Amino acid sequence: MSEKLYKIGIIDDEDSSREILANLISFIPGYEIAFSLGDPFQALDHIDKFKIDILFLDIEMRGFGGLEIAKRIEDKNIPIIVCSAYEKYGAQSFKYNVVYYIIKKASGFEVSAGLDKAKRMIEGNSPKQDFLQPNDLVFLKVIGDPGRVSIFPIQITYIEQKLKVSHIHLDSGEIHRIPKPLYQTMELLDRPYLHKIHRSFLVNHLKIKQVFNHQCILDNGDRIPIGDEFQKSFFEFLKINMLDG
Structure with missing residues (x-):
């Protein structure tokens, strides 16, 4: 039986940040990118449409912030990996199913560590x-x-x-x-x-x-x-x- 592929969504209004994440994720087995989105206003529709397992999310985006997205999908229990240029949102973000916080620019080690935490949350191996x-x-x-x-x-x-x-x-x-x-x-x-x-x-x-x-x-x-x-x-x-x- 083949190993389950976890579906990932990426939401960030910076093209370069999305490209970096997509490239790093491509080297980590067991995951596939379901969507990579630059328009945060389409976030909720894409999350419902693609039935993702894990979400990479920026915080400061034009018009619709990442914390608001995280708050609106809290009841879906999707583990979120924040990838932000700012450290100051850490305390707020960890209320909303955030399992890992990466300060841009993301590294392969941090992305891998974040995905591992998200996977353990999904599999129920790290109950709070x-x-x-x-x-x-x-x-x-x-x-x-x-x-x-x-x-x-x-x-x-x-x-x-x-x-x-x-x-x-x-x-x-x-x-x-x-x-x-x-x-x-x-x-x-x-x-x-x-x-x-x-x-x-x-x-x-x-x-x-x-x-x-x-x-x-x-x-x-x-x-x-x-x-x-x-x-x-x-x-x-x-x-x-x-x-x-």
């Missing part, structure tokens, strides 16, 4: 509820250690980016530094309780004690700033869990 288990464990390459360090993501309080290094703060007070910018760390530690609330900060909402307009206070007393561009999406998420509405 498993990430809440205390035995959810990852091994990370950290600065100053020749091997890989084991980390339980649930024990992360927050992550701060300094230059291009992510500083991972744990419940224990330990700090691990990994040589990656924050958006790449978000992809490595893609957990539903980790939220980007500032250009330089990712916070574990399970560790938040108090929230104010421009900062949150964690259980350990640390104060984490909330950036203006992240306020709306973060407070929309928190509103779901507010007893007073």
Whole structure:
């Protein structure tokens, strides 16, 4: 029996970006491009017509943004791989079945990693509820250690980016530094309780004690700033869990 071919849709109003993605995908077995679309206003019709399995989606497009498309197809449970020139949309996009976030220009490694995550979501091998288990464990390459360090993501309080290094703060007070910018760390530690609330900060909402307009206070007393561009999406998420509405 031949291996299933997963059908891919590409939506991006830049011709060169679509061509780069199509070329990279062509080298990865198991996938075929069902459509490559430059007009976002035709997106919903094409998604319904071609019955795609996975969607590559730009965010900033003329007239009809990628986040609006992602929101409208959320109930279809199509895994989305965002390919954007901007890092700032990461926190918002991960609400809408986004499994991977690529900063343009896309590389073959990132496209392959994104497709692997999307495939695992389709096949049901990475249910989000498993990430809440205390035995959810990852091994990370950290600065100053020749091997890989084991980390339980649930024990992360927050992550701060300094230059291009992510500083991972744990419940224990330990700090691990990994040589990656924050958006790449978000992809490595893609957990539903980790939220980007500032250009330089990712916070574990399970560790938040108090929230104010421009900062949150964690259980350990640390104060984490909330950036203006992240306020709306973060407070929309928190509103779901507010007893007073």
